[in-house]
Structure formats: C-alpha cells, structure tokens
Amino acid sequence: MSAAASRPFWWRSIGQRLTILLAVIAAVLAILSWWMVTSFAREAAERTQDNVLVASATSIAEALRSEQGTILLELPYSAFAMLDAIGEDRVFYRVAADGETLTGYEDLVPINPPDRPGDVAVRTLSFRGDLVRMVTIQRTVLAGQQPVSVLVSVAQTRTGVEAIGTGLSRTAAVLSVAFFLLAVGLGAFATTSSLQPLNSFAQAVTRRGPSDLRPLRRRVPDELSPLLIALNRLMERLGQSIRRSEEFIAEAAHRVRTPLATVRAQAELALHTVEKDNEKQMLRRMIRAVDESSRSASQLLDHATVSFRADALAQDRVDLAELAAKVTEGLEPTAEMKDIALHLDAEGPADVRGDTILLESALRNVLDNSVKYSPAETEVMIKLSKDDATHWRITIRDHGRGFSADSLPELTARFKRGTNVEKVVGSGLGLTIAEEVLQAHGGRLELSNPQDGAGACVSLILPAA
C-alpha cells in the first residue's frame, strides 16, 4: 500500500502507465529519427557538394594540355557553372604545376595533397575567414619530355550545405512531432482496447448476485485465463465450504429433532402423572422450550434446503394456482383447530419457472404465519392475480394482530421475530426462507399492514414463465 502511494498518480493505473510509457518510447523514437534524418540529410548534402567539387576539379584537370613544353589550360565553363548547384557559395581554385601557381588563388595551398596521379583528396579547411571544402586532384602532364605533376584544387564555402541541412532538419522536426502525436494517439487507443477484456471481465464478476457462485464461463485473453481459473477455483471452494456447513446444519438439526421428540413425549407423559401445580408449570415450560427448539431445528433444516437448492435452481414449470391450492389444503387442519376460514381465490394456469419444493415452502411459511398470528374465528384470504404483464402476485391477507410497525423492515432478517409474538412459538426464520426463495426465482416479498382494518398483508411476486 505504502509503495503504491509513494508512486506517481499515473502509476496506479495500468492504462495510464502503458500510455505514458508508450508516449516516452514514441518521444525517444521521434527524437532518434529526427537526429538520424538530420545527420543523413547533412551528410547527403555534404556528399553532393563533394561530388560536384570532384567533378569540377576533374573537368579542369582534364582540360590540362601541353604545347611545346609549356602547360596550357583553358578552364571549362561548366567546371564553375556546376558549382552553383548547391547554393550561393564562394568559390576558390588553384592550378599549380610543381608547386608553381599556374592560375587561381595563390594562397589556396592544399594540405596533404594526393601523391599519386588520379588520386583525389577532399579536405575541410579555413580559407579567407570561411570554412571551405576543398578537393585536390593530381594529374601528370608531359611538358616536352618532362613529366610535370599538376595539382588542381577547387574549394567552396559551405553555406549552401548548411542551408540544406537546416531546412531538412526543420522539416524532419515537424514530421517527428507529427509522428510523436500520432504514436501517442495510437498508443492510447491500443491501451484502452487491450485493457477492454480486463474491464469487461471485472464487470462480469461485479454484476453477479451475492450468492451466485457458479463458475464464470467466458472467453478471455490468454493472460487473463490464469486469473479466471483461479477465480473459478476459489468460488468452487467457497461453494463447497458453504454447502458443507449447510449439510452440517441440516444434519445437526436432524440429529437434534429426534431426541427432542423423545424428550417432548416423556415430558407430555410426566405432565399427566404429576399433580402439583408448580411441577405441572415446570413441565409446561419445558415442553414449550422443546417446541421452540424443535421448530428452530426444522426451520433451520428448511433454510438449509433453500440455500442448497437455490445454488442450482431447478427450472420446472410450476402452476401457482395448483401450488396455492396444495399449500392451503395442507394448512387446513391447523386452521380448523383455530376455527379460521381459509379462502382461496386462484384460477390457473399461472405458470412460473422454478423449484416446486422451494416455492411451496415459501408460501407455506407465509400462510403458516397468517394462521399462527390470527385469533380464532377469523378469515385468511389467499388471492392469485396478475401483478403486471410479466409477473404473478399471490396476496395473503389475514385479520390478526398485524405486523408490529416498528420492526417491519427487519422481519425478513434471520432469527428476527416481531415484538407482537407474545406466546406464539417460532424461530424467526419463516420470512427469511420465503424471501430467499423469491429472490432465487427473481421475485420479491412485500409486507404491509393494510389501511382497511386489522391484519397483515403479505405478497409474493414472481416472474411469469
């Protein structure tokens, strides 16, 4: 953390890091190419000047001839006219036979002149306050019987070469800047497009529901596949450990229930045998505690089932009308004991996709609450209707004590019971189970106290198949 904080801000993002590194590389390359073009251009211009100077000196050397022992020379017009080619440069020349100046600038003495005939010496030297490039050619001319060594030197200042060099250098600089900007733009584009799979991968993980531990199945670039595999393995291990703990809970609940039933039966028997009021009282409290524990164990078992089955949710076609009828019928005996009338108003088919066992358990828990928290001789309405074009709604309305308003939002939390429960036995897991089932099916649970009179109203909303 501290290492990351001490780095510059752009180092924290791979995208910015790449963009900036690419820009630095582009800058280095642009400078390098500018420098190279500049030096090549200068060298090319210098070489051109050298070639022109050599051509000029050669054509002068070739014009040398001898007549009756004297060396004659008529400077070819082209020898000087061609020196115009590079630019407006000062021109100096000297033709010397055996060290004696035949014509030209006497003070233009070549340094290290070539020793053999036909050789060319190219030198840079300072002459009359200017840097000049000088070419010297040696030629042997026969004056009578005597071979005479003649040195032809042609020199030119470098203004034109310099001008060409600076001109091309400036052009190269402009081009390099343009290339740099282009490279930065392309670099930024390349960075964003190659980071795109990473972003979409992260989004895919983020979009997942909190309990969705299915492995990610998507095409990712080779570099991301180790991450994908590691992530999938992690989720699998996590899922396994959750499943193991749920199995453990179910197993534990199951193991607790059986001995509790025995304890309850024994306590029931003892209740009939004892006579003292306080002993009876004691035994009743014991039976009630056993009831609570047993209810908790079976609700825990149900809850574990929900968690377990929701992981790989079945996609059966379930008719809500049928389901409501079945659940209502199952609770009929309990309701009858309290003289509660269950009114079912459900007309099929009202198909949804999902797990029948879970949906049944959800509806049973809600209806069980209505019967449990209603006084005797009341009515409970179960109504199936269309919520909107794509959803079904089952509304269960009772005329009991209603939800305790202050604890309404928390009632679906685990082990949370209302302040209105009084002596009713319960574990606080019923609505939790109902809500988790509905969420697993893409639906939701709505709790409310209706405005028109006493009672509670609970709605289960599910997407239509």
Add this chain to the structure above:
Amino acid sequence: MRFTHIARSLAVALLLLLSGSAVAALEIEDRKLYRGTGDRVISVLSTADLAVFEPFILQFQIEQPDIGIDYQVASSTEVHKAIRDGAAFDLAISSAMDLQFQLANDGAAQAYSSPTTQRLPVWARWRDQVFAFTAEPAVTVISRERFAGLDRPKTRQELIALLRQNPEVFQNAIGTYDVRISGLGYLFATQEARNSDTFWRLSELMGGQGAALYCCSAQMIDDVGSGRLALAYNVLGSYATERIARDDRLEILELEDYATVMLRTALIPATANDEQSAALFLDRLLEEGMRDTPETWDLPPLGAANQPEARAYGPIRLGPALLVYLDKLNRGAFLRAWSDAMLQ
C-alpha cells in the same frame, strides 16, 4: 558649359590631391559632392556617368536631406581595383558584373538584407552581397542613311549574309568593342561566344571588313550618328535608346534570335564607413530598378530581362561561372582567339 567642365576637372584634381594616398592609384574621371543638411556623407564609386545618375541623387536627397553624397566616376577596372585594394567607399556601382562578383567572392563586400533586397528576383542578387538594379541588353545600332535600301536583318545569320553581300557598304564601317581594353565589351563577347557559334563567324567577318574598335559605347554611337559607321555591334542598349530619342539618324536593329543581357550591380564594400546610409541609398537604388519604368534615370529596369529576345539565354548569371573568363589563362586564350579573328 566648357568652362564648368574645366572647373569641375580642376576641382576633381584638387580633391584627388587632398584625398591622399589611399586611392592614389585610382583614376577618377568625374566627381561631385552633393552636400546634405547633416554631417553624414557617403562616398559612392560608380561607373555610371554623372549625367545619368544626377537626377536620382537629387531625388534621393529630397527624401533623405541629411545624407550627403560624394559621387565619383571611374572605369569598371578602376572600381574593381580600388575596392579590391581596400579603398574606403560606402557603395560600389559597376556595369562589370563579373568584376563585382569577384569582389564579393573574394570577401571584399559585406552582406546586407532588407525587405527591399528580398523583393529582388533571385537571379538579381548573390549572397545578399551583390545586387542588380538594371538589366541591360547589348544591341546593334545602325545608321539609317547608310542602311538606305537595305533589308533589316532579323537574326545574326541574316546579318552575316548581309555583311557578306554588301562589302561596299560595310568595309571599314563596322564598329565594336575592343575587348582588350573594355571590360564590358569583354563580358559581352565571352558570354556571346559561349552561347552561340555565330559570334566567331561574325567576328571573322567584321575583322575581314576592317572593323573599328572602340573603348566605349558613347563614341561608337557618336560615329554611327555622324555616318562614319554603318553599324555598331554590341552597344549598351541604355545608351543607345537614350541617344535615339533625340537623334533620328540612328536606329536599333531588332535582332530577334537572342540578346546578351548584362546586369548593372551595386555592393557595399567591406571597408564602408557608413553602412547605414549606404544601405538607405542601396534600397532606394533597388526600388528604382524594380519599377516598370524608372523615373529618375534612362537605364532600363530589371524587368527588361523578361523581353522575348532577352529570354533566349536569360540575363548573364551572377555566379561562380563569371570567374571562368576572369581567369588569366582563359583571358589570354580568348584574347588570342579574338585577335586572330578581328585583326587579320
């Protein structure tokens, strides 16, 4: 008129004595001092006659009253020698562009650049040191009287044929430059010899007919006017037009095949004392040269280089090739060949 001339010559002699030894060898033909209102005086060494330049100088002084001008006239070789040897002048004006070029090439001129010099065509300046302000073709002047009844030749070929066919008219009646003594004549001759082989044929023909040789355009035109000559070849066009305007015995022969065009140039010597004032004078000079028709002198404008016959070879190029014919070996060889043709 005569008196003033003598007086002026006396004054020149006096000035020469006073100006001391630095330019002792310099042969000044004419000199006039145009006093300004201030102390600044620029000394101009020029080949152009006072008569040609005076209106310009007076105009310049109206615009820059504080600058005085010491105008001195000398031959082109004298101008070249003086500047080469380091005589202190603020401006050197010469019709011998080859000599002017050599001065710049040898480092005797200083660079100067201004918006005005930048407006010059590229062929009219070199290294911002030599600036052309006129483009003057060499022309052929004929005497109307002597040409009576003859067809006017349109090309040099036709001229050669005409000379051949009418020896009685042209014998001893052709004038041209003596290139041995006239720098301008030498420049015209070498450039023409380079461009066209008709030059040598024409020279041989003129030599054969006993051509008279001259140092200067003015005398040649005088002799054509008086009828002593029937034809003067390679006369400075500016002088000819100026004379024809007031002498109807003369006519310019329109040779359409080509024209050799010389550039009159100015430079600021490295030894100049007052470069700023010289630069003002130079700018004004170039502005005048770039006009379509200059107002203060009879010299042709730079634009004359665009006339059809001048365009055949273009104006003589300001460049190192000018050094070729200045080379002493080449000069010797050319003069030998020319003498062989002319002085048979």
